[in-house]
Amino acid sequence: xxxxxxxxxxxxxxxxxxxxxxxxxxxxxxxxxxxxxxxxxxxxxxxxxxxxxxxxxxxxxxxxxxxxxxxxxxxxxxxxxxxxxxxxxxxxxxxxxxxxxxxxxxx
Amino acid sequence: xxxxxxxxxxxxxxxxxxxxxxxxxxxxxxxxxxxxxxxxxxxxxxxxxxxxxxxxxxxxxxxxxxxxxxxxxxxxxxxxxxxxxxxxxxxxxxxxxxxxxxxxxxxxxxxxxxxxxxxxxxxxxxxxxxxxxxxxxxxxxxxxxxxxxxxxxxxxxxxxxxxxxxxxxxxxxxxxxxxxxxxxxxxxxxxxxxxxxxxxxxxxxxxxxxxxxxxxxxxxxxxxxxxxxxxxxxxxxxxxxxxxxxxxxxxxxxxxxxxxxxxxxxxxxxxxxxxxxxxxxxxxxxxxxxxxxxxxxxxxxxxxxxxxxxxxxxxxxxxxxxxxxxxxxxxxxxxxxxxxxxxxxxxxxxxxxxxxxxxxxxxxxxxxxxxxxxxxxxxxxxxxxxxxxxxxxxxxxxxxxxxxxxxxxxxxxxxxxxxxxxxxxxxxxxxxxxxxxxxxxxxxxxxxxxxxxxxxxxxxxxxxxxxxxxxxxxxxxxxxxxxxx
Numbered sequence: 001x002x003x004x005x006x007x008x009x010x011x012x013x014x015x016x017x018x019x020x021x022x023x024x025x026x027x028x029x030x031x032x033x034x035x036x037x038x039x040x041x042x043x044x045x046x047x048x049x050x051x052x053x054x055x056x057x058x059x060x061x062x063x064x065x066x067x068x069x070x071x072x073x074x075x076x077x078x079x080x081x082x083x084x085x086x087x088x089x090x091x092x093x094x095x096x097x098x099x100x101x102x103x104x105x106x107x
Numbered sequence: 108x109x110x111x112x113x114x115x116x117x118x119x120x121x122x123x124x125x126x127x128x129x130x131x132x133x134x135x136x137x138x139x140x141x142x143x144x145x146x147x148x149x150x151x152x153x154x155x156x157x158x159x160x161x162x163x164x165x166x167x168x169x170x171x172x173x174x175x176x177x178x179x180x181x182x183x184x185x186x187x188x189x190x191x192x193x194x195x196x197x198x199x200x201x202x203x204x205x206x207x208x209x210x211x212x213x214x215x216x217x218x219x220x221x222x223x224x225x226x227x228x229x230x231x232x233x234x235x236x237x238x239x240x241x242x243x244x245x246x247x248x249x250x251x252x253x254x255x256x257x258x259x260x261x262x263x264x265x266x267x268x269x270x271x272x273x274x275x276x277x278x279x280x281x282x283x284x285x286x287x288x289x290x291x292x293x294x295x296x297x298x299x300x301x302x303x304x305x306x307x308x309x310x311x312x313x314x315x316x317x318x319x320x321x322x323x324x325x326x327x328x329x330x331x332x333x334x335x336x337x338x339x340x341x342x343x344x345x346x347x348x349x350x351x352x353x354x355x356x357x358x359x360x361x362x363x364x365x366x367x368x369x370x371x372x373x374x375x376x377x378x379x380x381x382x383x384x385x386x387x388x389x390x391x392x393x394x395x396x397x398x399x400x401x402x403x404x405x406x407x408x409x410x411x412x413x414x415x416x417x418x419x420x421x422x423x424x425x426x427x428x429x430x431x432x433x434x435x436x437x438x439x440x441x442x443x444x445x446x447x448x449x450x451x452x453x454x455x456x457x458x459x460x461x462x463x464x465x466x467x468x469x470x471x472x473x474x475x476x477x478x479x480x481x482x483x484x485x486x487x488x489x490x491x492x493x494x495x496x497x498x499x500x501x502x503x504x505x506x507x508x509x510x511x512x513x514x515x516x517x518x519x520x521x522x523x524x525x526x527x528x529x530x531x532x533x534x535x536x537x538x539x540x541x542x543x544x545x546x547x548x549x550x551x552x553x554x555x556x557x558x559x560x561x562x563x564x565x566x567x568x569x570x571x572x573x574x575x576x577x578x579x580x581x582x583x584x585x586x587x588x589x590x591x592x
Contacts, residue, residue: 015467023467027422028429028443029459030451038520039460043467046523049411053480063482064489066312067298067538068344068566075338087208093436100431107441 015043110135111268111587115180115320115328116352118271119221122179123169129179132223133162136181136269140225143269147248149260150226151186151196160192161223168221175221177332182217185261185275186227187234187307188316190214193224197307198242199232201428201435201453211305212340213274213316213333220332225270228260230281232455233309233425236525237281237288239514241457246514250588251290251557255511258285265319266291268587272320272329278310279413280506280531282317283543287559288511290545292576292585293319294326297566298538299344302337310420311342313413313535321585323576326542327351330569346567354570359578362571364396365499367403375526376508383548383558384505387583391503395578398503401495405488406533412488413532414524415468415481422465428453460521489537496539496565501575504530506543506559534563542572544579547586 020039024031031039085097094101110118110132121127137155144153158181168175189195189207196202210218217224231241239247239256249257250267257263261273262285275282277295286293295317306316316333320326334348366388371381392398430436430449437452439445451459468477495502508529524532534541543559550556560579564571 015473019467019473020463023463023470026466026470027459027462028446028450029454029463030447031459031463032456035456035460039463042460042521042523043464046411046414046464047477049524050415050477050481052408052411053477053484058480058483058487061483061486063479064485064536065482066342067489067536068342083208090208091205091433093430093434102431103439103441103445105442107444 015047111139111271114322114324115177115271116324118180119176119178123175127179129162129166132179133158136223136225139267139269140264143250143264143267147250147253147257147260147263147267148229148245149247149257149263149267149269150183151198151229151244151260153226157193158223158225165221165223173221177217177328178221179223180272181223181225181270183225183228183261183264183270183273184211184214185230185234185259185273187230187276188214188274189305189307190224190227193227195227195307196244197233198230198244199454199458200243203243203435205434207305209305212302212337214305216333228264228273228275230259230261230275232458233307233421234276234278234281235309235421235458235461236522237284237527238512238519239285241455241519243455248514249289249511251555252511255513256288258288258511261319262286262289262291262293265289265321266588268321268589272318272325274316274318274333276306276309276314277317277535278314279410279417279525279528279535282319283531283541283559283561284507284527286319287506287543287545288557290547290557290585290588291319291321292323292326292545293317293543294330294569294572295534295541296330296334296569297540299342300334300346300540300567300569302340302343304337304339308424310417311424312420313417315535321587323573323580324352324355326576327355327573349570351570351573355573355577359395359574362396362500362575362578364391364398364501364503365401365495366398366503367406368400369403369407370504370530372407373508373529375529377510379510379550379556380505380508380558383546383556384560386548387546387560388503390582394582396575399499401499403491403495405484405491408484409488409533409536410524410526410528412481412484413528413536415477416485416536418461418465418523419469419478420465422462422469425462455519457519457521464521464523485536488533492533492537492539492563493565496563500564500571502563504561506530506561510556510558530561539563539566540569540572542576544576544583545585546583
C-alpha cells in the first residue's frame with residue numbers, strides 16, 4: 001500500500017498518497033486501497049516514461065491545444081425554440097415538472 | 108442474394124431498383140445482428156424492432172422518390188454516438204438509461220441518405236480504451252477467436268458481416284486498434300472532417316468519429332456522406348469534401364511511403380507482428396509503393412503525451428456526471444456526498460483511476476510539469492509528422508504492437524500509457540487522417556494471425572489513404588470472420 005506520507009521520487013518530482021487523495025477529492029471519487037495502489041503503480045510508470053518532458057528545447061515551444069485553429073465560428077444570431085421542458089427533465093434521476101431535486105447542501 | 112457481400116453502393120442500387128426487397132433485407136440483417144449480439148456481445152440491447160421501424164422509414168423515403176444513396180445499407184453506431192431513437196449508455200452504469208434528445212450529426216446525415224440503423228455497439232466505458240473488457244455490459248469477443256478481445260463491438264459486428272459499416276470514436280487509436288484486432292479496415296479522418304456534434308465528449312481535442320468497414324469502397328461511400336462542416340460543431344472545418352467513391356476509379360499512382368526507424372523499438376512488440384510487418388513492407392515495395400526508412404525522434408513520445416492530455420481532458424469532460432440532471436444517482440446525506448457516491452458507484456474502477464490521474468495532473472505542480480509540457484511536445488510531434496509528410500505521401504507502421512489480447516476477466520488496471528496506442532496516438536495528437544488495413548498471415552502451426560498496417564497522411568488527404576487501401580486490397584483480400592451465407 002502507498003502510505004500517504006511515503007514519497008515516490010520519480011524523475012525528480014515527488015508524488016505521495018496525499019496527492020492521490022487530493023485528486024480523488026477533486027474528481028469527487030472514492031478509490032479502494034487496491035485501486036489507489038494500482039493507480040500509484042501506473043502513475044509511477046507514466047512519470048518515468050515522461051522523462052522526455054524535461055527537455056530544455058520545450059522551453060520556447062508553444063503548446064498545441066487543438067490540431068487546427070478555426071476561424072469565423074460565429075453563426076447568425078437567430079432565435080430558436082428551447083428544448084421542451086419534458087425532454088429536459090426526462091433523464092433526471094429525481095425531478096418534478098419544473099425542478100431537479102437534490103439533497104440539502106449542508107449536512 | 109448475399110447482401111453482406113455487396114458494397115454499400117451496390118446494395119443501395121439494388122434496393123432503389125427494388126431488386127432486393129426491404130423485408131428480405133430486414134430479415135437477413137436482423138439474423139446477422141442477433142447472432143453477433145449473442146455470440147460476441149457486439150451490441151448493447153439488440154432489438155430487431157429497431158430494424159423493422161427503420162425499414163418502414165426507408166420504404167417511405169423510396170415511395171416519396173427521395174434520394175437515398177445509402178438506401179438500406181445496414182450500419183451500427185458505437186454507444187457514445189447519440190440517436191433520438193435508441194438510448195445512449197456509453198457502456199457505463201452512469202448512463203445506463205440515458206435517452207439523448209437529438210440525433211448526432213453523423214446519424215442524421217446517414218438517416219437522410221436512407222442508411223439502415225441496426226443498433227448501438229458495445230465498447231469500453233466512454234470509449235476510454237480498446238480493451239473490449241471495460242464495459243458494464245460485459246466483454247466483446249473477437250469473431251475470429253472468441254477467447255480474445257474484439258476491442259469494440261463495432262469492429263466485431265463489421266468483421267462478422269452483421270453490418271456494412273460502423274461508426275466509432277477514435278481518441279488515441281481505439282477504432283483502428285479494434286479494426287486491426289478483428290481484421291477489418293478502420294479510418295480515422297482528419298480532425299474536423301466529420302462533425303462531432305452528438306458524440307459524447309471524452310477528450311475533445313483528440314477524438315474524431317471514424318468508420319470501420321470490410322471494403323475500401325464502403326469507407327469511401329460513407330466518408331462522402333458524413334463529412335463536411337456543421338454549425339453545431341465549431342471544430343468541424345469548411346474544407347471541400349471530394350467525391351471519394353469516384354476517386355477510387357482512377358489509375359493507381361506511385362505512392363512514396365516513410366517508415367519511422369523507431370518502429371521496432373516499441374515496448375511489447377510481438378515477434379509475429381514484426382515478421383508480418385516486414386513481410387508486408389516487402390510486398391508493398393513490389394507493388395506501387397516506394398518505401399524508405401526515416402528518422403522521427405519525437406514519434407516515440409506520442410503515447411505518453413496523448414495519455415496525459417487525454418486524462419486531463421477526460422477529467423474535465425466527465426465532471427458534469429454528478430447525478431443531478433441526468434444519468435445514474437446514488438443517494439447521499441448532502442449534495443457533496445451525493446456527487447461523490449454517484450461518481451464512485453456510476454463509473455468503473457479503471458475509469459475512476461483515469462479520472463483521478465487527470466485530476467492530479469490538472470492541479471498544482473503537476474499541471475506545469477506534465478500537462479503544459481505535454482501540449483508543447485504535441486507541437487513538436489505535429490511539426491515532425493507534417494515535415495515528413497511534406498516529402499512522403501504516407502507514413503506506415505504496424506497498427507498495434509501485438510495481436511488481439513486474450514480476455515482476462517480479472518481486475519482491470521488503468522494502463523498509463525496504453526501500450527496498444529504506441530503507433531496510433533500520434534495521428535490524434537496531430538489531427539492527421541489515418542487508416543488501418545487488415546493483413547492475415549499463416550503461422551507454422553497453420554493458425555491465421557491477424558494484424559494491421561497503419562497509414563497516416565497529410566490533413567484532408569483521406570483520398571490517398573483510400574487509394575493505398577484499394578491497392579492493398581487487390582493483393583490482400585479482406586475476408587469476413589465467417590463465410591457469409
